[in-house]
Amino acid sequence: MKLSVRGASAWFALAVLLVLLALLRPLDHDESQYVAAATLSAHGSLPYRDYLYLQAPLQPLLFAPVAWLAGYWAWPVLRIVNALLGVIALGGVYRAARIAGVRPRAAVTATALFGCCDILLFSIGTARNDALPLALFAAALPALVRGSMGRATPGSALLAGCLLAAAAAAKVSYAVPALVYGMLTLADRRHRPLLVALGAAPAALLVGWFYRLDPAAFLFGVLAFPTRAPAEYYVADGRGWKLGLATKFVDTLKFLALGPALVAIVAVARERRRDPTRLLLDVLLIAAFVAALMPAPTWRQYLAPVLPPLFVRFALAIEARPPGRTARRVTGMFVLAGVAPSLIALAGVAAGVPILMAMRQSAAIGARLDRAGVAGPVVTLSPQFLAGAGRLVDPRFAAGPFYFRSHALLSPQQEPALHALSGDRLDALGTPGAILLGGEGAWTSGDAALERPLERWARAHGYRADAVPGARFRLYLRPR
Structure with a gap:
């Protein structure tokens, strides 16, 4: 035809x-x-x-x-x-x-x-x-x-x-x-x-x-x-x-x-x-x-x-x-x-094209990570923003918020083997170079409450807060 x-x-x-x-x-x-x-x-x-x-x-x-x-x-x-x-x-x-x-x-x-x-x-x-x-x-x-x-x-x-x-x-x-x-x-x-x-x-x-x-x-x-x-x-x-x-x-x-x-x-x-x-x-x-x-x-x-x-x-x-x-x-x-x-x-769209605004946010995240000297994987529930920042996500967070919000789907012994980490087991997080927060919220049809355990963990372990321009994101950087 x-x-x-x-x-x-x-x-x-x-x-x-x-x-x-x-x-x-x-x-x-x-x-x-x-x-x-x-x-x-x-x-x-x-x-x-x-x-x-x-x-x-x-x-x-x-x-x-x-x-x-x-x-x-x-x-x-x-x-x-x-x-x-x-x-x-x-x-x-x-x-x-x-x-x-x-x-x-x-x-x-x-x-x-x-x-x-x-x-x-x-x-x-x-x-x-x-x-x-x-x-x-x-x-x-x-x-x-x-x-x-x-x-x-x-x-x-x-x-x-x-x-x-x-x-x-x-x-x-x-x-x-x-x-x-x-x-x-x-x-x-x-x-x-x-x-x-x-x-x-x-x-x-x-x-x-x-x-x-x-x-x-x-x-x-x-x-x-x-x-x-x-x-x-x-x-x-x-x-x-x-x-x-x-x-x-x-x-x-x-x-x-x-x-x-x-x-x-x-x-x-x-x-x-x-x-x-x-x-x-x-x-x-x-x-x-x-x-x-x-x-x-x-x-x-x-x-x-x-x-x-x-x-x-x-x-x-x-x-x-x-x-x-x-x-x-x-x-x-x-x-x-x-x-x-x-x-x-x-x-x-009258307030701006969402995907272009996201790209600007990603560029700002990348600039902050560059300034802090963070080159390795980033812990975040919003890994879609990392490509535009020139960074990769920590493999345990590649699924975004969806496994993180679970409680008993895997045992503590199974999670490391499957590259998984739930919000209930942040003691196994280690010492990531940076934690990126702010991508979960109503503006991405997400739930900002899911990020609170990560924020509490970062503060409790002495991570330095670093605001990203644009007021959406917050970086927590590993203590020097």
Whole structure:
């Protein structure tokens, strides 16, 4: 399918728009461990073996060259990369719909509505680990649809396995639709299951290699922490109600309603046509929902795997039964709801572009560390600010605030082996050259109280306070 000049211009304009939205979006402390992981890997470290990482391993490896090339600008450049991955996700949905036989108008409509979901806009607007697996999953859909139509080629089957396995290697929730598709290929051999498995082999071998490097750290980061930490954190914080089924139902409905995803679900549920392509997409959609709803509590980015198969399926539904005037008006209301959070988030730009303000803060931190003669790793719960300061984070704090706020996930004997340190065990901190505080707070959607144990420890051990220009950060320097 050839891309016209008009089509290329539209995709380019979309890429520019999404990049601008990503650069203008407020800061988020969730970005901490992903910027830190890419930066540490850019300097030769490996997740699990050398530093604490609480996700599947692919993203730090793929993003390490980006962080190395970007240098001081790693954080904003990683945001740009995620925005461009969003374009790939949208392109995958459009291409899959066209291969399924949907005419251009319906395919464009479904893709545009996909782009108006807050779930997508948030996932590709920050330097988290949501955009990469989403793009890989969406990019696999054209090959999957081709297979459902009996048109799989050796290349498309290999590509399907490679992309699905890579998505699972970037974020473990994508393993559910990937495994379900693997079982489908065994039931319908038109998908060429051996070639799909061969395509999946490199990512599977990579994950297995990381497991062999450090089994305990791998299992903790990929499986144990994501399943155990939320329950511990929310119960200890007095918000155990967020883990209940009623809250999960309300949150899921709320996030789907921020955009036209609910409209798409209703349209798909009403359609009565059945064929192998629709069956494939329905099964993938159910598998993606299972993956999205397994963690507790439910956050909007967890629902990202649902969107690609949903909107390809939606394209088929509106092709078969075009929406009427009332449906279009209702859809317009949900579109407004979907883009509203991004527009509200951009309202703060009048006070300055957040990511540029963060870069100025990082430069000031770097200047203070230079003046103090601190060249080694820095202890902080906000490692995303260190790339712009020309420093690396202490490997025990590479996960930002997320392991630090835990209490009993690891024993005192396990923590050193896994490059971990919780706020309850600062006696094992040693004598770091510098402690950076101030990056956790409402201005980064964080919790300033998490930094207090570090500040108390620094004062108790005679560390010298050194304010960083800009009033956001405080440095504590090792006593002379």
